[in-house]
Amino acid sequence: xxxxxxFADLEERAGQRIVEIPTAEMNIADIRRYLLDKFPQLxxxxxxxMPAINEEYAADQAVASSGDEVAFIPxxxxx
Amino acid sequence: xxxxxxFADLEERAGQRIVEIPTAEMNIADIRRYLLDKFPQLxxxxxxxMPAINEEYAADQAVASSGDEVAFIPxxxxx
Amino acid sequence: MTEKNFVITREAxxxxxxxNKVADRNAGAINTFIGTVRELTNGKKTLYLKYDAYIPMAxxxxxxxxxxIQRDFPAAKVAITHRIGELAxxxxxxxxxxxxxxxxxxxxxxxxxxxxxxEIVPIWKKEHWEDGEEWIGDQLEKRSYPSGKPxxxxx
Amino acid sequence: MTEKNFVITREAxxxxxxxNKVADRNAGAINTFIGTVRELTNGKKTLYLKYDAYIPMAxxxxxxxxxxIQRDFPAAKVAITHRIGELAxxxxxxxxxxxxxxxxxxxxxxxxxxxxxxEIVPIWKKEHWEDGEEWIGDQLEKRSYPSGKPxxxxx
Numbered sequence: 001x002x003x004x005x006x007f008a009d010l011e012e013r014a015g016q017r018i019v020e021i022p023t024a025e026m027n028i029a030d031i032r033r034y035l036l037d038k039f040p041q042l043x044x045x046x047x048x049x050m051p052a053i054n055e056e057y058a059a060d061q062a063v064a065s066s067g068d069e070v071a072f073i074p075x076x077x078x079x
Numbered sequence: 080x081x082x083x084x085x086f087a088d089l090e091e092r093a094g095q096r097i098v099e100i101p102t103a104e105m106n107i108a109d110i111r112r113y114l115l116d117k118f119p120q121l122x123x124x125x126x127x128x129m130p131a132i133n134e135e136y137a138a139d140q141a142v143a144s145s146g147d148e149v150a151f152i153p154x155x156x157x158x
Numbered sequence: 159m160t161e162k163n164f165v166i167t168r169e170a171x172x173x174x175x176x177x178n179k180v181a182d183r184n185a186g187a188i189n190t191f192i193g194t195v196r197e198l199t200n201g202k203k204t205l206y207l208k209y210d211a212y213i214p215m216a217x218x219x220x221x222x223x224x225x226x227i228q229r230d231f232p233a234a235k236v237a238i239t240h241r242i243g244e245l246a247x248x249x250x251x252x253x254x255x256x257x258x259x260x261x262x263x264x265x266x267x268x269x270x271x272x273x274x275x276x277e278i279v280p281i282w283k284k285e286h287w288e289d290g291e292e293w294i295g296d297q298l299e300k301r302s303y304p305s306g307k308p309x310x311x312x313x
Numbered sequence: 314m315t316e317k318n319f320v321i322t323r324e325a326x327x328x329x330x331x332x333n334k335v336a337d338r339n340a341g342a343i344n345t346f347i348g349t350v351r352e353l354t355n356g357k358k359t360l361y362l363k364y365d366a367y368i369p370m371a372x373x374x375x376x377x378x379x380x381x382i383q384r385d386f387p388a389a390k391v392a393i394t395h396r397i398g399e400l401a402x403x404x405x406x407x408x409x410x411x412x413x414x415x416x417x418x419x420x421x422x423x424x425x426x427x428x429x430x431x432e433i434v435p436i437w438k439k440e441h442w443e444d445g446e447e448w449i450g451d452q453l454e455k456r457s458y459p460s461g462k463p464x465x466x467x468x
Binding site: 172173174177181182183184185186187188189190191192193194195196197198247248257259261264265268269272 | 327328329332336337338339340341342343344345346347348349350351352353402403412414416419420423424427
């Protein structure tokens with residue numbers, strides 16, 4: 001099971017912050033496709049979001065395993 | 080009477096902060112000469128001090144009148 | 159540098175407490191950057207803001223900014239606290255404090271920290287106006303990420 | 314800008330109080346520069362410092378610095394407090410706070426203020442070491458005044 005976190009407008013559009021994907025392994029690009037399938041309303045936003053695995057930014061090719069925490073991080077606006 | 084203020088090492092060398100000059104008018108250059116005459120130990124320091132009249136920096140040619148407050152301001156080191 | 163120099167909090171930020179974290183016998187200068195909630199942006203009136211964060215990653219990235227500063231200025235001490243939740247006009251959103259032996263470095267490092275926060279720290283601001291609300295993205299407005307993520311050198 | 318934004322004091326400086334003087338609904342950024350007493354300078358160990366000032370002129374010159382900043386940044390608010398008397402290592406000697414709508418200006422103005430203090434404000438520092446004491450002059454070390462005073466454009 002991979003835990004995926006959605007933030008800011010992604011969370012709002014999906015209506016939930018946490019999505020659990022029942023799989024042993026999946027790369028970021030496939031996770032993005034999985035989310036788009038489940039939440040078509042994420043379409044515009046998820047393309048500009050930066051993926052992270054276990055709190056570090058990750059590439060589209062990076063593979064998440066069961067127990068990992070994946071996050072999609074929209075353009076940040078702290079400060 | 081012109082009131083003259085000495086600060087920092089000028090004050091320490093002269094042994095006093097306030098010098099009163101019993102005169103109606105005197106320009107800064109003459110006040111400097113007056114002080115050097117009275118306190119030869121100011122020699123090195125008073126040359127690098129900036130004169131001020133009534134809390135504004137002033138030129139050597141500027142004239143102070145009775146009631147004015149003249150100050151000699153050594154290189155500053157606030158901050 | 160301890161992890162608790164880099165904090166995401168829901169409470170009002172005590173500026174002096176952040177400054178005290180970087181006080182040092184060999185510091186001659188402390189620069190503090192305080193980000194506050196501004197009422198007007200491009201003539202539009204903000205009523206209040208909401209900040210959200212991916213808290214553990216945000217604290218990690220703040221700590222990374224501290225390490226980046228120490229790479230350039232080994233004697234620097236850095237502390238950053240960012241508030242999240244609902245903030246009113248003039249409230250303090252972020253406090254950055256950097257101490258260094260000499261003043262020029264404190265300015266440079268503090269400026270670096272706020273720019274870097276706006277690049278890599280997962281914190282989001284939602285503006286609430288009279289006529290709507292919106293999540294604000296990429297305030298730097300200096301670059302876009304065509305690949306959907308910052309390039310390696312940006313992180 | 315009221316005169317009491319520019320203060321020479323013998324008391325410990327409350328940083329938050331200085332920052333509060335520049336808080337503003339239209340400020341998005343406050344930059345604070347805090348000058349502290351450093352123990353080591355060029356390997357020499359300071360025991361404590363004494364600051365003295367020509368108080369009324371110093372407050373006037375601090376206010377002038379505020380006006381100079383507002384000439385460049387009309388929306389800026391500025392407050393400066395400088396402590397005098399005997400200060401121990403790590404004590405705060407000066408706090409400068411500048412608020413502006415946008416952050417870059419707050420950094421620029423705060424930096425300007427500290428450099429300007431070291432040029433025109435009649436405050437003097439006496440360093441006390443284990444083996445002696447000395448009034449410190451012209452920390453800028455950028456220029457000398459062959460005429461015995463700064464040129465007109467410096468004041």
